[in-house]
Amino acid sequence: xxxxxxxxxxxxxxxxxxxxxxxxxxxxxxxxxxxxxxxxxxxxxxxxxxxxxxxxxxxxxxxxxxxxxxxxxxxxxxxxxxxxxxxxxxxxxxxxxxxxxxxxxxxxxxxxxxxxxxxxxxxxxxxxxxxxxxxxxxxxxxxxxxxxxxxxxxxxxxxxxxxxxxxxxxxxxxxxxxxxxxxxxxxxxxxxxxxxxxxxxxxxxxxxxxxxxxxxxxxxx
Numbered sequence: 001x002x003x004x005x006x007x008x009x010x011x012x013x014x015x016x017x018x019x020x021x022x023x024x025x026x027x028x029x030x031x032x033x034x035x036x037x038x039x040x041x042x043x044x045x046x047x048x049x050x051x052x053x054x055x056x057x058x059x060x061x062x063x064x065x066x067x068x069x070x071x072x073x074x075x076x077x078x079x080x081x082x083x084x085x086x087x088x089x090x091x092x093x094x095x096x097x098x099x100x101x102x103x104x105x106x107x108x109x110x111x112x113x114x115x116x117x118x119x120x121x122x123x124x125x126x127x128x129x130x131x132x133x134x135x136x137x138x139x140x141x142x143x144x145x146x147x148x149x150x151x152x153x154x155x156x157x158x159x160x161x162x163x164x165x166x167x168x169x170x171x172x173x174x175x176x177x178x179x180x181x182x183x184x185x186x187x188x189x190x191x192x193x194x195x196x197x198x199x200x201x202x203x204x205x206x207x208x209x210x211x212x213x214x215x216x217x218x219x220x221x
Contacts, residue, residue, distance in 0.1 A: 126190060
């Protein structure tokens with residue numbers, strides 16, 4: 001059996017009420033819930049929150065809700081602490097859990113399904129959404145005392161096509177085999193990357209991100 005857990009805390013400093021802020025006509029979290037429901041992958045979809053307002057919206061969308069305790073609702077609580085808490089409080093036992101972010105309006109069923117199928121048919125412990133970097137990380141630099149300093153100066157004269165492609169977390173979904181033991185970090189050899197096209201990936205951390213994501217959504221989907 002599979003379960004999806006959507007962490008959705010009420011407190012958001014940079015974008016007030018981010019998880020339920022109207023995005024292209026409806027609360028942002030509804031996109032994640034609807035995609036999870038429509039995928040038919042899950043026996044249960046739980047929104048973990050400390051907000052009654054978020055809980056009401058999640059219930060109207062068809063998800064179950066678990067109100068989390070205050071000690072799991074501060075700025076320092078990690079996502080995996082919330083996931084473990086939800087799993088520990090359930091009577092049913094599941095084989096796979098998928099963490100889905102509430103701020104993922106570009107989430108697509110096909111990639112959720114690909115993540116599950118590849119994980120199920122492998123000896124890996126996890127699969128998650130990734131996307132390629134738009135610029136070679138080997139040619140990046142930092143700014144120190146208002147001056148530039150390359151991280152890898154030896155790559156300055158190398159062509160972009162000669163540098164190895166790099167990937168980043170797409171911040172949409174994370175599948176895990178429950179009980180699968182791994183000593184590696186999530187971005188390690190026990191994880192299967194599900195590669196998403198860059199036009200379907202946008203972090204939403206600031207209002208600038210939010211506006212950009214809306215423009216992308218209207219243009220693409």
